[in-house]
Amino acid sequence: MAYDCIIVGGGHAGACAALAAVEAGCTRVLVVEKAPKEWIGGNGYFTAGAHRTVHGGLQDLLPIVRNVSAEQAQAIDMQPYTAEDFTNDIMRLGGSQSDPVLVKTLVDESRGAIEWLARKVEVPFILSFHRQAYQVNGRQKFWGGLALSVEDGGKGLIKADFAALEKMGIEIWFDSPAIKLSTTDGTVSGVVVRRNGQEFSLTAAAVVLAAGGYESSPELRAKHLGSEWEKAHVRGTPYNTGDGFSMAQDIGAKLVGDWKGCHSTCWDANAPANSGDRERSNQLTKSGYPLGIMVNVKGERFVDEGEDFRNYTYAKFGRQILLQPDGCAFQVWSAEAIRLLRKEEYGDEIVEKIIASTIEELADKLQEKGLQDKESFLQTVRRYNTAVHHHRAEHPDLVWNPAIKDGLSTQSSKASLALPKSNWALPLDKAPFLAVKVACGITFTFGGLGIDPDTAGVISKQMGKPIKGLFCTGEMIGGLYYGNYPGGSGLTAGTVFGRKAGREAAKLAGH
Ligand SMILES: Cc1cc2nc3c(=O)[nH]c(=O)nc-3n(C[C@H](O)[C@H](O)[C@H](O)COP(=O)(O)OP(=O)(O)OC[C@H]3O[C@@H](n4cnc5c(N)ncnc54)[C@H](O)[C@@H]3O)c2cc1C
Incomplete structure (x- = not known):
């Protein structure tokens, strides 16, 4: 026909x-x-x-x-x-x-x-x-x-x-x-x-x-993006394995664009590896990091969580997580921010929550989930809090506002972090404290x-x-x-x- x-x-x-x-x-x-x-x-x-x-x-x-x-x-x-x-x-x-x-x-x-x-x-x-x-x-x-x-x-x-x-x-x-x-x-x-x-x-x-x-396709991910991408979690359909490209190439089509690049996000570390979950679908995304911090298993921050609105950072932070030791990280918040986390991504029935009433207790619980350096984690939080407080003291006019780039950062004349948090920097000092474990979820190439x-x-x-x-x-x-x-x-x-x-x-x- x-x-x-x-x-x-x-x-x-x-x-x-x-x-x-x-x-x-x-x-x-x-x-x-x-x-x-x-x-x-x-x-x-x-x-x-x-x-x-x-x-x-x-x-x-x-x-x-x-x-x-x-x-x-x-x-x-x-x-x-x-x-x-x-x-x-x-x-x-x-x-x-x-x-x-x-x-x-x-x-x-x-x-x-x-x-x-x-x-x-x-x-x-x-x-x-x-x-x-x-x-x-x-x-x-x-x-x-x-x-x-x-x-x-x-x-x-x-x-x-x-x-x-x-x-x-x-x-x-x-x-x-x-x-x-x-x-x-x-x-x-x-x-x-x-x-x-x-x-x-x-x-x-x-x-x-x-x-x-x-x-x-883990093979094509490794070939084009790098071997570490074999470990990425697939966020969507398992059927997008590059067939269209090979068919088109066979008849002489031109390949263009960023073949080393892809869209990848912070993704529930407990999610299935090789495909999305049709029930929870996009709820496995974990995009609340602008309201808190992210640390790797060494207890160190590795991105500026407040660099820009989430819409402009979420598609590149998956890669940053993949590049960390063990290819995973923890997102961490304290009381003020927790209430703003979206239920669809952070509801009790959606994600495994690690909750503690002190930051030390949180560190202990994170160790059970893969944190390798408790002291380093505590130091990261202490330094971050100090930097946030100094910035606030220097800029009493600034008001925390997640709907604009509010300029509340970690960088002041008294204390600056080597890796800033440029906006929405809330101190991590009020209980309860919450963390979730995230991995890299690949979306599309x-x-x-x-x-x-x-x-x-x-x-x-x-x-x-x-x-x-x-x-x-x-x-x-x-x-x-x-x-x-x-x-x-x-x-x-x-x-x-x-x-x-x-x-x-x-x-x-x-x-
Ligand atoms: C979790 C997640 C959240 C996202 N959220 C958003 C969002 O909110 N907004 C947004 O703009 N984008 C979002 N995206 C990206 C968005 O899904 C894609 O940009 C868009 O769906 C691409 O459409 P497509 O039809 O090209 O690909 P797809 O929707 O993936 O469709 C490709 C289809 O081709 C089929 N196929 C593959 N090989 C063959 C073959 N050999 N023969 C026949 N069929 C074949 C596959 O089975 C699949 O059904 C998200 C993606 C994911 C995974």
């Missing part, structure tokens, strides 16, 4: 490409998905549903969100997030290495993509009060450029995607990995799929690769295929121009992120380039 368009990979990006293809006139669209149906939705299922987009502030977003009453809206403070802000965030975090045209396309088309998701796909967007706002003086203050999420996070997103696919009559084959691209005279003409132990050669006017990165930003067409290594009939979206795109990543950009990118791929597929199919 000949298809108009075959999409390889049924995550969020693939779903967007399929929906866009049908919207643009394709009638025979097939999604082939390697995973069984129980693993529906790829990494998209595990997300918090956070979507980064250019927006004009609260009034711009209110019409598309479902969880804000007129009365609640009166008590929200939200700055617009401009194209310049979004561009600067990607460029700043990526050390200006990101492909500027690709970034411009993502940024300029982000708001339209969100509108499309809300109206056409009926994604139930909400304002992310619980993750992206703090209550300050009775007002909800949004911070970090990221305001939109989805009801029930990634689970809600994937539910909406697949309801839309079903409504549009799009065929989906689960348990059906694509294994090879077919070409005719240099044009991609279909894909070979393994299903029920048999190989099927399917033909199509266009193939869209949306098969995710290589984060779930940054290296990918070169694409034409206008069409999402995959670039040929030899010709330097798109390979006819082949498109790409989502995690498989290279050149967008280097070393770090502004939270919530991945889902948006999947939609922006998935829509393009779907539209171009329809053109090739003659619609």
